[in-house]
Amino acid sequence: MSARDVVFPAARQALYERNRYSPAIRSNGFLFVSGQVGSRPDGSPEPDLQKQVALAFENLNAILSGAGCTFQDVVDVTVFIVNPETQFEPIWKVVGEHWGEAPYPTLTGIGVTWLYGFQFEIKVIAKLPEPA
Secondary structure, three states: OOOOEEEOOOOOHHHHHHHOOOOEEEEOOEEEEEEEEOEOOOOOEOOOHHHHHHHHHHHHHHHHHHOOOOHHHEEEEEEEEEOHHHHHHHHHHHHHHHHOOOOOOEEEEEEEOOOOOOOEEEEEEEEOOOOO
């Protein structure tokens, strides 16, 4: 097996090493990004729901940027929402600010009961830019 080509966002490598997972892996022209939450630099949850969603996108964008991508390179999205019956509308207002223009990526939404103190998580697959 070849070594994994891991992408770390700036200044957060220690957080991923402490929790023992890779933020993203490059493979066969794609970037597979681990679920991102609205965590502060120390890993703790942002308590305000809409700020937490915005921070999840900031954390996601830092990883995408580290691989030379933007959200426009994202082809597939999975979101996890605690209590989507009441949380979906306020969350989706913030998501729309980060989603960009059509054509949109594919989307799978999953309602969950627990996310380690978070209310929202986003996991993506992006197409890596072609080498110049």
